[in-house]
Every structure is written in C-alpha cells, then in structure tokens.
Amino acid sequence: MFPRKGASEKEVLKELKEKTSSDLTFNSGRILGSMCTQPHPFAVKIITHYIDRNLGDPGLHVGSRKVEKEAINMLANLLGLERGYGHIVSGGTEANILAVRAFRNLSDVEKPELILPESAHFSFLKASEMLNVRLIWAKLKKDYSVDVRDVENKITENTIGIVGIAGTTGLGVVDDIPALSDLALDHDIPLHVDAAFGGFVIPFAKELGYEIPDFDFRLKGVKSITIDPHKMGMVPIPAGGIIFREKRYLEAVSVPAPYLAGGKVCQATITGTRPGANALAVWAMIKHLGFEGYKEVVRRAMELSRWFAGELKKIPGVYLIREPVLNIVSFGAEELERVEEELKGRGWGISAHRGYIRIVMMPHVRRGHLEEFLRDLKEII
Template sequence: MFPEKGADENEVLAELEKKTEKDLTFDSGKILGSMCTYPHPFARKIITRYIDRNLGDPGLHLGSREIEYETVQMLGSLLHLKRAHGNIVSGGTEANILAVRAFRNVADVEEPEVILPKSAHFSFLKASDLLRVKLVWAELKKDYSVNVKDVETKITDNTIGIVGIAGTTGLGVVDDIPTLSDIASDYGIPLHVDAAFGGFVIPFAKALGYDLPDFDFKLKGVQSITIDPHKMGMVPIPAGGIIFREKKFLEAISIPAPYLAGGKVWQATITGTRPGANALAVWAMIKHLGFEGYTKIVKEAMELSRWFASELKKIPGVYLIREPVLNIVSFGTKELERIEGELKNRGWGISAHRGYIRIVMMPHVRREHLEKFLNDLREIL
C-alpha cells in the first residue's frame, strides 16, 4: 500500500534492515556462487559522489560523457583495440543484446540466425526473443568448449553472426576463439565474444603465464566483445561493457534522441536514462588498480581455484566436472539435490541447477570461507 504519510528516516531504515536480514551479503563469505562481489571501497565513493550523473543526457553531463568515452578506450586497449566504439551498459545481458542487434542490423537478412555454443548465457534467449533472431546451437566437445567444426557446418546464408565465449557462466571455459575467428573471417561473418566474465580475468591470467587462447581484437574475426566491470572488475552493479571494432556496428544501433539538452544526440544503449556514476566508477577503478592491481586480484583467485579443486578431489564421492580454466570450480556428487539443500540450510549461497555446484572465486571469497565450506560438505556427505 502506498503510505498516506511519510515516516521518519530511522523508522524506514529499521524496517529495511529487518526486511533485508534474509539477504546474504558478500562480506559474510557465504556467497560462493555469484559472479558479483563486494564493490571496491573506492568505487563506492565514486558512486556516492556522482550519483546524479545521467549518461542518457550527455549534453547535461559532458564531462561524464567524455569519461565514458575514455573508459571504452581503456577497455578497448585492454582488449588490443586501438580505437574502440561502444558503451558502458547495464551488464552482460544488455551488451550481448546490443551485439546481436548490431549484427542483425548490419547484415539485413530476412530470417537472421546466430550460431552460438550450447554453453552460452541465457541473455541470448532474450536477444533472440526481442530481436527475432533465431538461435542455432552448436554442440560442445568433451572439454565443454564449443565444437568449432559443428559451428562451421551450421553456417548458412542466414547467419548474421557467430558467438564464442571467453569464460562460460557454468564452468569458466574459454572457447577456441582463434579458430572461430578464422572461420568467421573466411565466411565474412562477424564474431562476437562474450567475455562478460573472462574479460576482467583472461588478460591478467595470461600475463601471469596461464596457458589461455587469444580471445580479443588481436584476432581479426572478432568484431565485438562483452566485458563486464561489475563482475571481476569490482565495480558496483550495474556496469557492463560492449566494445565494437568498427563504428558501423554502433551506428547501426544508434537512435536519434532529439529533445535532450545536447541537441540531437544518438543513443545505442537499450536504456535511455542511465547511471553515469557507474561508468565513472569503471574509469576510476581502472585508473586506481591498473593492470598490476587487477593482475594481483586475478592471481589470488586463480591460485585459490586450483587449491580448492585439489581439496575437492580428496573428498570421496565428489568429482570435478572439469579442471578449472579460470577462477570457477564446478563439481558433482551423488544425491546432488540433497547436498545442495543441506548446504543452503547451512547458509551457503550456491546453486546446483545446472547439474553441478559451481563455486566462483570472486575477490570476496577467501581460503577460510572455503575451508568452512569443505568441512560442511564433508560432514553432509
């Protein structure tokens, strides 16, 4: 019910505190199955300070618009692109929708199809529904990466794009993007890489010496990349990123927005009014942590994943779905539903809806949390 009279701030806050008691918090160490994390304290400061900035009306907030542009350039440079075209958006879902929309508009075929791995994120289902683009699913290999041969056999005159994944949602698997890029180039079809999760992991993991394939604009078939700062970038939600190699893709989805203070401006994003503060926080975090800072975060997460995987292997009845590629470890057991239920009863923020339990080593996950989790798992088993 809409209240007739306003209440005292403290009263409202107290009610909120009570109602959110049910929420798990990242600093409790209990959330093990999320790709988000406790935002970096510096990013919080930025959000609070610039909370009123609206990137949907860049004429009012010219400085913020320039910062978004610089942020897109910095992300582009991380992904080996000299001049990037894109936006800071609400997340991986919006970024993937924009990529499919751009490919569809540029291709202009009557019955458009996108080929994507069976491991792709469900955001592509939304893209398909919204954009009336048919999804053509490619099989996975035994290692859960996409079968590139199957991708090639599924190309038709209606194919407007191919999707590869750099860090799958379930297992953190990185597809063979170099081969997908070759196929895409040979057939003259744009390749979109969904690196919503891997974008803020793979560049740093590679620098640490982890053996991972190239996945970015170094590969000439790659035309767009989703990269989410609100996952491993440690920026508060919402902060996603869509980066295009060529301006034509951004232009193909840009709509004139004539009434705004900046005069006639063009909007490519799905959202109109959108938070400038989050884009500023991406900019600030990249400046603050730099390549070195992110590498340190990724180093810890990767090492913790390998340690956790080796501990899981020691537990009878537990098996890894596959060796971890990035900082995600997924495992199965007998009676998975019962185990999941009991772990949840003990307060663990995990899920087993994919047929296995997935642990994401986000920056808030520490070894002591995992030790407690392993103890609980052993006891329940």
C-alpha cells in the first residue's frame, strides 16, 4: 500500500534492514556462484559523488560524456584497438542486444539469422525476440568450445553475424575466436565477441602466462565486443560495456533524441535516462587500478581456481566438468540436486541448474571461504 503519511528515516531504515536480512551479501563470502562482486570502495565513492549525472542527456553533462568516451577508449585499448565506439550500458545483456541490433541494421536480408554457440548467454534469446533475428545454434566440441566447422556449415545468405564467446557463462570457456575471425572475414560477416565476463580477465591472465586464445580486436574479423565492468571490473551494478570497431556500427543503432534539455543529440543505448555515475566509476577504476592492479586481482582469482579445482578432485564422487580456463570452476556429483539443496540450506549462494555447480572466483571470494565450502561439501557428499 502506498503510505499516506511518511515515516522517519530511522523507521524506514529499520524496516528495510529487517526485510533484507535474508539477502546474502558478497562480503560475507557466502556467494560463490555469481559473476558480480563487492564493488571496489573507490568506485562506490565515485557513484555517491556523481549520482545525479544522466548520460541519457549528454548535452547537460558534457564533461561526463567526455569521460565516458575516454572510458570506452581505454577499454578499446585493453582489447587491442586504438580508438573504439560504444557506451557504458546497463550490462552484458544490453551490450549483446546492441551488437545484434547493429549487425541486423547494417545487413540487407529479409530473414536475418545469427549463428551462435550452444553455450551462449540467454541475453541472445531476448535479442532474437526483440529484433526478430533467428538464432542458429552451433554445436560444441568435447572441450565445450564452439565447433567452428559447424558454424561454417550454418552460414547462409541470411546470416547477419556470428557470435563467439570469451568466457562462457557456465564454464568460462574461450571459443576459438581466431578461427571464427578468419571465417567471418572469408564470408564478409561481422563477428561479435561476448567477453562480458572474460574481458576483464583474459588480457591480464595472458600476461600472467596462462595460455588462452586471442579473442579481441587484434583479430580483424572481430567487429564488436561486450565487456562488463560490473563483473571482474569491480564497478557497481549497472556497468556493462559495448565497443564497436567502427563508428558506423554505433550509428546504425542511433536514433534522434530531439526533446532533451541539453539539446538535440542521438541516442544509441536501449535505456534513455542512464546513470552517468557508473560510467565515471568505470573510468575512475581503470585509472586507479591500472593494468597492473587488475592483473593482481586476476592473479589471485586464477590461482585460487587452480587450487580449488585440485581440492575438488580429491573428493570421491565429485568430478570437474572440465579443467578451468578462467577463474570459473564447475563440478558435478551424484545426487546433484540434493547436494545443491543441502549446500543452499547451509547458506551457500550457489545453483546447479545447468547440471553442475559453478563456482566463480570473484574478488570477494577468499581461500578461507572455499575451505569452509569444501568441508560442507565433503560432509554432504
């Protein structure tokens, strides 16, 4: 019921505290199955300070718009491009929708089709429905990466684009993006790389010596990349990123927005009014941590994943779905549903809806949390 009379801040806060007391929190270390994390305190500071900025009306917040462009260029640099075109958006979903929309709008086919791996995130289902683009699913190989031959077999005159994934949602697998890029160039079709998760992991992991295929704009067939600062970038939600290689892709999804207070502009994002503070926080976090800072975050996460995978292997009845590629470890067990329920009953934030339990070594996850989890898992098994 909409209250007629207001309550004091103290009363409202008390009620809210009670109502959210059943929420799991990231800093408790109990959330092991999420790609989100406790935001970095510096990013929180930026959000609080610039909470009123609206990038949906960039004519009013000209400085913030410039900072967003700088953030996009820094992300583009990280992904092998001197200059990129894009936006800080609400998340990987919006970024993927924008990429499909750009590919569709630049194509000239009656029945548009998009080829994507069976491991693709469900955001493409939304894109398909909204944009009337048919999804053509390509099979996976035994290692859970996309079968590039199957992708090739599925190319038709209706194909508007191909999707490759750099860090799949379930297993953190990186597709053979170099082969997909060659295929895309051969057939003159754009390739979108969904690096929503992997974008803030792979560049650093590669420098740390992990062998991971190239996945970014250094490959000429790659025309757009999704990279989410609100995952491993440690920026508060919402902060996704879409980067296009060329301006024409961004223009293909832009509409005129004539009534804005700050003057006539074009808008490319799905959201109209959108938080400038989060874009500023992306910029600030990149400046604050730099490549070396993020590399340390990734070093910890990758080492923890390898250690955890080793510990899981020691538990009879537990098996890895595959060796970890990034900082995601997924495992199966007999009576998985019972195991899942009991783990949840003990307060662990995990799920097993794909037929395995996925543990994501986000920055808030510490070895101590995992040791406790392993003790519980052993008891339950």
